[in-house]
Amino acid sequence: MSEEATITDSGKPSRSGTYVICDGAKCKCDKSVSGAQADFQVLSQSTTYINDKDGSKKLVGNTMDLGIPFVVKASTFGQCKLQPTGSSYLPCIPAVVSWSDAYESVMLDNMGQALVNDSVGQCAIGGKIEFASHGQEQGASQSDAAAAAAQPAMTPMMSEEEVRALTLGEFMTNEDERGASVKSIKTLDGKDKYFYNKLAIPFSVNEYSDSNASQESKDAVNWAVFFKEPGAPESSYKQCGNYSDVGEGFVFPFKIVGDYIIEAYGSPNGPFYLKDKRHSAYKKIELKDQTIEGLAVTVNGEIRERVRPTEVATIKTSALFPDSEMQNIAGPNTVGKIIWDVDAKKGSRDLPVTFNANPANPSELVVNPIGTSADVTVRATSALGVTKSITYKVGANYVTAIDANKKTVAVWDGGAEKERHKVTLTVTGFIIEPALPAEKAAVKWTYFKPGEQPDRTNVIATEEETVRKLMKEGPIMYEAFMFSPEGGEKPTTKRVEGVIPQIKKAYWADSEGNKISRSGYGHTVYLHVETLGLTGEKLQFNVWESDVNTASDPIKNAGTEIEITSNEGVINQEFTLPEYSYLDERDQEFYFTIEKLDFDLLGTKQDPDSGNEFILWKDHSSKKVDYLKVTPDKKITSLKIYETGGKLHMGRVKYGDTVTIKITSRNRVDEEIEFEVWKDAAINNYKGGGNSDDDIKFSETIKIKVDKEGKGSTDFTIPSGWEAYQGEAETQFFYLKEGSNEYPRANFT
Structure with a gap:
């Protein structure tokens, strides 16, 4: 029986004596040192089968079985002739990038062409992979073989029409029915990066353009897959799969490292991603190999940017995919053996450094105390040749940020100290957290005028917090430091201004502080007051109202005590206007006052018409305050x-x-x-x-x-x-x- 394909009168190939490849086929590589064979494993699809003589189902191999489609993932064909090392060779880790001489007339659902025993795989290293057996255990006699020439050895899972079409060198796909228009799709786990050999990546429709789409149209949703090489430009995407009438869910079938676009669409005119992505419901994902993603410096389990000279540092590797995601996935489950390298420098001078791999976890490195300030660089190289490095500082702790609870402080007049006279300065950050008690106690404070350089000998306080008062008007800069102050405007300095207390602005507002002049009964409005030098004070505000038409004496409506807590001295206090309760239709005017003050406050004035309370005075020619006019019209x-x-x-x-x-x-x-x-x-x-x-x-x-x-x-x-x-x-x-x-x-x- 000839092993050659012949051309029938129909012009389609007749595969007499050629067998479709399935799970369990034996493979060999021409660059194997020992000639070891490997068992083929179908990874790209799970719907098309071949039956052996006992009726067992075996998946059909196809051109989408790339990467490592073998049961054994490492040393697959023993040692590789193309990878010499010293007097020996590196273990074979194949990487199939393409297949030739496939059965082009047979297209599976994953857009792969069926592999046959003539097919040849190309390894990225340079080897040629051929099939030593097809994997079908038919136990065929000569008469069986003759029958096989007329009927391919495909599974009864296919319909009679599909089997007949395959016999004729054809393969049928379902006609595309009109499906529901899709607005967006998603991965069920919400991720967009996956290990290339993950068994299944399920997608589903997230939202339809028409919320009333019928179930029939949802069942007719189509899916398409686009691919480009990692790092290639966006314009490199090519369509590599199209799946008609799949429905609302789709299982991603590919297992090749790269960037993918998955699209769902309803119209027979789709897919649309390459035509106009604005009208495409798509999701981008990446298939990657397991590798070192990065390094982290830790001390006692805490991630650090800086390490004290007396501390032991542990360097931890982070894999792209955590072990929890790698379980039950064919292929390498870990990064593998790591080669470590460490150096320490102080300026241009090399320092001695000792380190050792953590015996309990080979993916961690322990760096012993350096004993002095230094820059330490750690490099980790995986078995796949990927190198990641990290550099960290060794040195003493220092202050990185401070805060002040006020921007303005009332100048102290020599009398009783009030909250308005005080500013509290606090260290809010150290380069190494948490700071030790001794480090907190070593903090020093100084002050200087803006634009001047601080004097390191002018230490006005120690510890991580201090309370200060200002004796005169004007700005002053405060700084916290450990070794020497630097001055200027930076996170370790704060500007505080001594002022005479005053009301800058006072008006009715909305919740966002925007000024309003009219409102309705029962509405919520806000008393908006902007102050200087009053943060920390408590003031009793009262609301007054009067009849616009009769100009009757104002009546006190309500009051509330407000503590000014904003470090900028701003109040925006909620107030609910009364419900309309008058027999006649009338407009009312509302304003607010401060009930009493025991100190001079610029921007206020006692008003006899308001019970001698302090109105928030503005120099208006026709009215003394900002009024809120309230009308009953809807x-x-x-x-x-x-x-x-x-x-x-x-x-x-x-x-x-x-x-x-x-x-x-x-x-x-x-x-x-x-x-x-x-x-x-x-x-x-x-x-x-x-x-x-x-x-x-x-x-x-x-x-x-x-x-x-x-x-x-x-x-x-x-x-x-x-x-x-x-x-x-x-x-x-x-x-x-x-x-x-x-x-x-x-x-x-």
Whole structure:
């Protein structure tokens, strides 16, 4: 029986005497020193089988079985002739990069072509890998062999039509049905890096474009795979697999180191990644070999950047994939033996250093105390030839950061010391944490004027915290140090300014500190006060109200004690306005005061009309304070539309885009306001004053919940179906309407 392929009248190859390769096939390499053989292992697919004479199922080998598709992963073919070392050779670790002479007419689901006993694999080292046996245990007689010429030895797992097509040199795939449109996909474990020999990487659809997609259309989702070499440019991606009507889940079939794009799509016109990735639902993953990912310096289990001269340092390697992820994965499960190298220098001078591998964990190195300041470099080289290095400092501990609880301090006038006169300075960081008690006690403090250099002999305090007071106005710099102060503006210095206490600003605001002048009953507003030299003080604030129309005497409404805790001296205190309780419709004015002061405070003035309490004085010609006018009218005071990124909508957006609608209102707290959506049909009234009788009302509505400040917002996606109403106009104009009130138009292209 001839081993050569012949061409039938149909023009398709007839594989008489040629057998499909399966699990257990014997392989040999022409660069093996001993001629050892290895058992082939199918790793790239799990759906297409061959039956042997006992009915056992064996997976079909194919051109996607790359890397190390063998049962034994190291010393696979013994020693390699192409890797001499001294008088011997390195063990064989094969790396199959391609297969030739495959059965091109047979394409499996993973887009691989079936391997046959004529196929030859190319190893990255240079060897040629051939099959010594095909792995099918048929026990065939001559008559059996004759039958095999007419019928390939494929599994009954395939349909009769597929077996017949394969006999004719063809292979059938399912026709692509229209599937649901996919918006995004995900890996089930949420990761994007995997060991190249991982048994399965499952993906699933994360979100559909249409939330009401039918199960039938979900079952018809297609998947595609794109590949590029590691480090190659993004433009190098090539499609290497396409899987029709797979459904919502997909198991990644490839086991070659590289970068992959996996895409799910519903349209027969897909996949789209190479055409226009903006319309592609894809996920990027990387398949990598196990290797040293990096090194870390630790002392007593804590990661360090600096080591004391008396401390033992342990250098730990981190693998790209932790051992917990490598369990039950074919292939090397560890980085392997590590070769260590260490040197220590003080300036340009080499220092002696002793080290040894941790006997309990060969992936760790113990570096003994250096005894003096030095730069230590550690290098680790894995069995695969990957070298990683790390350099760390050896030296004494020192301060890296301090903080001050105030930026301004009231100048001490020689009387009783109050909290406003004091600033607390604290060390917040050492280069080695935690600092030892002796190191904390060794901290020194000094002060200097901005722009000047500190005097190392001018030590004003020790320990890690000190409390200071200022005797005169102006800025001063404080610094904490261990050896010598450096001056300037840096994390170890803080600027503090001595000031006369004052109120800089006082007004009504929203929760973000923005000034407001009008509000509604029952709304939440804020007393906003900006101070200098008052951090740490407690002040009693009172709220007063008066009738705008009758100008009656003001009445004290409520009060609260506020401690100024911000180191910048800013207050933004919440206050809820009273509910409307008047028989007649009226507007009220609200302002606030400080009840009493036992020291001079700039920006305040006692007011006889306010019970001699201190108003927060501003030099207005017509009024003495900032008033908040509160009215009972129910209204939406503003409606604005924002595009992606918080940009105020001033131009055009596209169908399918999402916009954010924000409103402010009065006297509508806790209401849910429902807006109708209208189209300005004739585009004649979008600037106001036009006729709205011909406008079109859409079925969509927009609901916005109003919060306690009278504000509300919601996102709205412009339906793509609105494009059907476009007509010949370049743009369409839409607007919102509540009752008889129309709000600014938004134009969508």
